[in-house]
Amino acid sequence: MISNLKLRMARVISGHRFLFGAAFAIIVPLLAVPAYRFLERQRSTLPVSEASVGPALKLSPLPKLQEIADVFRQNETITEALTRHGLTKQDALNFVQSTRSVYSLAKVIAGREFKLHFWSHNGAFNDFIYAIDGNRYLTVYRSSGQFVPLVKDFNYETRTVAVSADIEENLFSTIERIGEQAQLAYGMDDIFKWDVDFNTDIRQGDSFQMLVEKKYLDGNFVRYGDILTADLMVHNKRFSAFRFQKDYYDPNGKALRKAFLKSPLKFTRISSRFTTARLHPILKVVRPHLGVDYAAPTGTPVFSVAAGKVISAGWNGGFGNSVVVHHANGFESTYSHLSKIAVHAGQQIAQGGLIGEVGATGLATGPHLDFRLSLYGKPQNPTRAILPAAEPVPPALFTQFAARRDRLRAQLDQLTAGEATTVRLAQSTSIGGQIRK
Numbered sequence: 001m002i003s004n005l006k007l008r009m010a011r012v013i014s015g016h017r018f019l020f021g022a023a024f025a026i027i028v029p030l031l032a033v034p035a036y037r038f039l040e041r042q043r044s045t046l047p048v049s050e051a052s053v054g055p056a057l058k059l060s061p062l063p064k065l066q067e068i069a070d071v072f073r074q075n076e077t078i079t080e081a082l083t084r085h086g087l088t089k090q091d092a093l094n095f096v097q098s099t100r101s102v103y104s105l106a107k108v109i110a111g112r113e114f115k116l117h118f119w120s121h122n123g124a125f126n127d128f129i130y131a132i133d134g135n136r137y138l139t140v141y142r143s144s145g146q147f148v149p150l151v152k153d154f155n156y157e158t159r160t161v162a163v164s165a166d167i168e169e170n171l172f173s174t175i176e177r178i179g180e181q182a183q184l185a186y187g188m189d190d191i192f193k194w195d196v197d198f199n200t201d202i203r204q205g206d207s208f209q210m211l212v213e214k215k216y217l218d219g220n221f222v223r224y225g226d227i228l229t230a231d232l233m234v235h236n237k238r239f240s241a242f243r244f245q246k247d248y249y250d251p252n253g254k255a256l257r258k259a260f261l262k263s264p265l266k267f268t269r270i271s272s273r274f275t276t277a278r279l280h281p282i283l284k285v286v287r288p289h290l291g292v293d294y295a296a297p298t299g300t301p302v303f304s305v306a307a308g309k310v311i312s313a314g315w316n317g318g319f320g321n322s323v324v325v326h327h328a329n330g331f332e333s334t335y336s337h338l339s340k341i342a343v344h345a346g347q348q349i350a351q352g353g354l355i356g357e358v359g360a361t362g363l364a365t366g367p368h369l370d371f372r373l374s375l376y377g378k379p380q381n382p383t384r385a386i387l388p389a390a391e392p393v394p395p396a397l398f399t400q401f402a403a404r405r406d407r408l409r410a411q412l413d414q415l416t417a418g419e420a421t422t423v424r425l426a427q428s429t430s431i432g433g434q435i436r437k
Helices: 002-044 078-084 089-099 171-177 182-192 395-428
Strands: 065-071 113-119 125-131 136-143 146-153 157-166 207-217 220-234 237-244 247-249 269-272 275-279 286-289 292-295 301-303 308-315 321-326 331-341 354-358 368-375 378-380
Touching (some): 078 089, 157 171, 157 395, 171 182, 182 207, 182 220, 207 395, 220 395
Antiparallel strands (some): 157 207, 207 220, 220 237, 275 286, 292 368, 331 354, 331 368
């Protein structure tokens, strides 16, 4: 009986222990969370001392490169430029010597930019950058005490875009008005200069459109690439050009390049035209003026309209400083009233070669160029002369040219149509600001 009683009591105690353990397992976690939060609040209010957490970690600033951008001065050597910016003379000499295997720095051009990078913490030289041309640059960096030169290509992003506008005053001002740069106007002149005299032929209401490459570096516009195709409307007459194998041709494959340029100057105006009866502004007598006068500022470059041989260069009475060039097929061109002459008798000169600069020498009331053209000694009106053209697209390549022509034309039409849609949408929704064509 006593044994049975002990057994029952043991069972009761065991049951109580189980209930107590279960309750403990439930209650403790419930109390632990608020208790932990209470202790954390208390600890967050206590002041924190450096001693309590140890000394703060003090990081040294990372070295930085300091850039210096400069240009080469007139008659300055690369050695002088480098020593001017802190390199020792010996380092500068070693620098120049190291580059000779890839590029001669004797060719540096006055006014062209270069960049130097130095470490900010000790002023030590890191690298040098110089643009050789529009496509390549020279970089020289220091490694283990040695100068290492490399010629690299600019990593341009090329975008092909359409540019178009109605001409208001002249091509040059119109290009600027639509937010483009002067180089684009010169590019158009280089394409059409054999057929269009941009000094005299362009009128308000004429227009142009073109497909041109734009070169970007790190997202910034740097320069123009090739004009791939262009249309120029002059008095409702269309001149079209397509670039093919580094030259320009009309839609039929006829070369735009001719043996003669239409004008020996860029972007000037005609002050006196070819005529058999003109009142001379100084002598006050009526006599023929068998040339064209281009008014332009003193110093404006004058170019040979065709390849040929200089047969005279010097003073010529009332014509002042004058140059005469003999060309193929019986043509001669004459350039007068020059302030400077850049050629000499007997010299061969290429088309577009520099003849001299506009001036007012001889009998002249102001700076201008008197330009004359003759054929076998007979005076020709330079603005109307029919001049020989260069060779057309070779027959064996015409199929290839035609495919490129059609592809460029379709691309230009698509892009200009997209821009026209943008203009119409902008006008219909009253978007502010001028829409660029």
